Amino acid sequence: MFRNFLKFSRKFFVLVIFTFASFASAQDFFKQANELYDKGEYKKAVKVYRAAIQEGRYEPFAWFNLGNTLVQLGKNNIAMVAYKRTVELMPDFTKAWVLLGDLYYLGGDYGLSIVAYKRALELGEDSDHIHYALGECFIKSHSLALAQKHFEAATRLNPDRIDAWYGLAEVYEKLGDYEYAIKTLKRAVDNTAAAGADVHYTLSHYYSKMDSSKKAIREMESGLLIDPQNTSARRFLAQMYLQDASPWMAIFTLEEGLRFKKNSDQLYVDLGQIYFSQKRYDEALENYMNAWKMGNSQGRIGAENVGNAIYNAGDEAKAQEIYQRVIQKR
Known part of the structure; x- marks a missing residue:
């Protein structure tokens, strides 16, 4: 698929902040640790959260905030221990279950991730993040019907969640139902302002799978209208035109690309190849030389x-001039 690999992430961490009426030492530890966290001084915050845990009165919240801090330090395995301890002490704390599910997912343990997310749902945390995450877990576990169910729930809760639309389309793609995959992404375009060029590139891919070359080309063109500097997509479109026996459109597409990115050596190479195949050697040479001057x-x-083609055609003098240009890079 042309879409970018889905990235699994949390938008934010929630620090639990309580007002304490007693136990001044715990209050001091907790307050100091939260202040250190807010300043980004995570290593120092870890020590102070541990002190709050040792004091005991606010232990579950200190464990939770410790987990958040450890994630910021990239210590996901230890953070998982902190979240587990949190839900042991406070089984109804939904945020801890969600973040525990996230860490299981990132670690590739989709079964335990599903368990954690489902527990959060049971506790009333019905969010597009959880449904999207469950959709991803089920699609990776090859449970396509369940993946479909949760991706659909995510799009209902948040129609602007474009990655959920992609996930739903991917379910249909895996089922070989490209018609429904296309309908899904077209619904995404109608329902979300977040749909960008990648939607059209993916639609182009689906139409190609259905051997609808004209529609595939049209979607690639639509994508490039939104994202004109995407050299990879432009080169792919040019190849589609060549396969469709429209070399003039391939040339136009590549030349348009050079208007946006004059220093794209690959576009010059592609143009050189097309002109060379048409035996338009002078134009091929100039494009090849532009690429060579850029180090390609x-x-x-x-x-x-x-030069070889011209030499074989009998013009040895001109061929030698070309060889010299290549050597001198001019």
Whole structure:
């Protein structure tokens, strides 16, 4: 698929802050640790949260905040222990179950991740994040019907959640139902302002799978209207035009790309290859040389091939001039 790999992340961590009426030492520890966390001084905060845990009165909340702090330090395995301790002490604390599910997911343990997220749902934490996460867990566990159910729930709760629409389309793709995958992404375009160029690139991919080359080309064009500097997509579109026997459109597409990115050596190479295949050697040479001047070795090879073609055609003098240009990079 053309869409970017889905990234699993939390938007924020929630620090539990309580007003204490007694036990001044615990209050001091907790307050100091939270202040250190807010300042980004996570290593120092860890020590102070541990002191609050040792004091005991606010232990579950100190464990939870300790877990958040350890995640910020990249110590997910230890953070998992802290979240587990939190839910042992306070089984109804939904945020801890959600973050525990996130860490299981990141560690590749989708079964335990599902258990944690489902517990959060049972406790009333019905969010698009949980349903999206469950959809991802089930799709990775090859339970496509359950993945579909949760991706659909995520899109209902938050129609702007574009990754949930992608997830739902991926379910249909895995089922080989490209027609429904296409309908899903078209619904995404209608329902969310977050749908960008990648939606059109993915639609193009689906249409290609259905051998609908004209529609595939149209979606790639739509994507490039939104994202004109995407060189990879532009090169792919040019190849689609070549396969559709429209080399002039391939040339136009690549030249348009150079208007947005003049220093793209790959676009020059692609243009050189098209002109060379048409035996338009002068135009092929200039494009290959532009790529070679930028350090692209394919440009050098292409320019030398132009020289070889002209030499074989009997114009030895012109071929030697080309070889010298290649050597001198001019």
